[in-house]
Amino acid sequence: MKTTFNQIFSNVLELKGKTLTDVATMPQRTLQALRREAAAQVMAKLSTIRTLRIEQEKKALEIQAAKVGMSKKKPSTVELEPTKSAKPKGQAKKFSLAETFGLNVPKSVTITLNNHNPKHPLVPKADPNYVFRSSNVSDLCTFLQLEGETFMYVYGPTGCGKSSLIIEAAARMGIPLYVVTGHSRMETPELIGTYKLNKDGGMDWIPGPVTAAALEDCWVLIDEIDLLDPAAVAGLNGVTEGRSYVVPETGELIVPGPNFRIFATGNTSGAGDKTGLYQGTLQQNLAFMDRAFTAEFAYPDADVEVGILEKVAPTMLQEFRERMVKFANEIREQFINGQIEVTLSTRTLVRWARTASFYKAAWANAKGAPEPMLHAFDRSLGFRAEKESRQALHEVYQRHFGTI
Template sequence: MYQDYSVANTFGVPAPLSMNVEGFAPANNPYVPVEKPYLFRREPLRDVLAFFANPNGDGLYITGPTGSGKTSLIEQVAARLHWGVHAVTGHGRLEFNDLVGQFVLTGSGGMKWTDGPLTRAVRHGHVLLLNEIDATDPSELIGLNDIVEGKPLLIAATDEVVRPHPKFRVVATGNSAGAGDQSGLYQGVMRQNIALMDRFRLMEVGYPEPAYEMTLLERATPTMPISIRERMIQLANEIRKVFIGHGDTAGLLSITMSTRTLLRWAQLSANYRGAPNALAYALDRALAYRGDAAEREAIHRMAQDVFGTDWQV
């Protein structure tokens, strides 16, 4: 059964109280993501809700840098609309048949067909969420071409034709926009088939504005001084600029501070607040130890510039 949800009340964003979006009625569906506290950004939310309401034969492709919130956006929208999600992470060995399903051995020695994530989503009107789709061999995804448009799914192994539920949706995420990684920042990214990409509408999710991240830090570490939180966000944006770079400066850092890493840094800093070098100690464990010695030193120099006398190593 379906149910209308108020956009303003459900997602906590400014919207007319009469503006609703249709989802599913609560039904203890195990495929519905767990609802977590989440601060929605208005424009990305608008694009996702428009797609969920009427895909018009499209899939939705969300591109953006690592840790910008592409996957969590879909999961938390779906959680509030009680919409089932089948998430698959792309990799070079993922095959189309992995999405469709397979025969498995039963206890009696027979064989039984088991639906894969694509087939379950098609049957039940759920979201097929293909994370890091640009890490998948494009030849394996050609089978999605007709399915994204809403055509029936043929299961060759059983000769069954599964007609898509009207609420079936396909969402993909990637660090690139499907044309390969021109920056060299992301290993394993492959250019995707142009025929498949032509079946997706695109949206971009970048790193949040400072005011948004400040609200997140306030929730995560309410006792931390505002001046410290402000400089944490400033350092995060400085690191991101060096990571993304422009022209010859691209790739000077192989690691970056996503919003999730920023929150981890703040929470660890609060945990280690009794230490004389809590900010530096926590920064290493939240991010810097993922880089080599030169990158760690560069990040600490940037932190020294941002924090001044408040920075101790």
């Protein structure tokens, strides 16, 4: 700085036609005036430099801010703006449990749902032969009426009527239902929403079934949820409480409708399969399972199951249906005890009854045709068993049907 002042002072002297050697003989007042002029010039220069420096720093900051802004551009779309919330389109409707589900209860026992929307394309088609079981319907209706409950987990053996209860209930009550089947490689975005390629080559974010149901204020069923990686399932923790949630990819805040419900089914309680009967199932995250209203379903009581067979195979002799159910219960026991690797679910019983009725009618006048019941049994279950097990199955079959 000293150098700068001396240089400027020299310049000032030079402009006045003087040199540094003149300073010694110069009157004090003139010298002070020249010094003041030089100092003013130094100050002006310093001020310019400071202004320039400030400008430069500002610019640098702006560039930096812009860079930060750019790198934050993606997260900045993650601002909590309530961009999507459910607009309930359904109406309130009261359902009598006796009329809607055919249960043996007074007509005055009812349930009111607020998202009855029978014209919605996602309302499942009702199966008129479906037999509702009072204990299962009771679990479902309790869950639906409980305040603050959004998530119901139903578990039980294969083909006992878990998924079908939710589907048939949605069908009878006119509730739109998204159905998705879980698998071991399923990730949370598959349920919440993912980016998909659009026809212009760009990417569009498409809501997954859970978000779609949240926005349409309806139901979603996730089947076989215990096949999923627990970490993927735990990604739904917030959603299962019915709270609003942010889609990380878009920043959209999803506000579920008040009638949004998540149903999940599995063959295990979520604590892992200790029996080894259900391969591929995984122990689920405790915090996730803790959010569920949980129900365990079993195969129907014998009289109910005979009633189911009566609906699907009305031409079959009642005695056949009764023997089928007795036979099924014996096979189930053998399966649980690990004596046989296949089981006879309600699903298989229904298939067996339908197939046997079909053969019986088709071969009514055919000479030398196979025995319809056994022929249908092999095609419904027998051929799925190992050779030795099939032998064992046929022996049990003979015990139950040999006398007919």
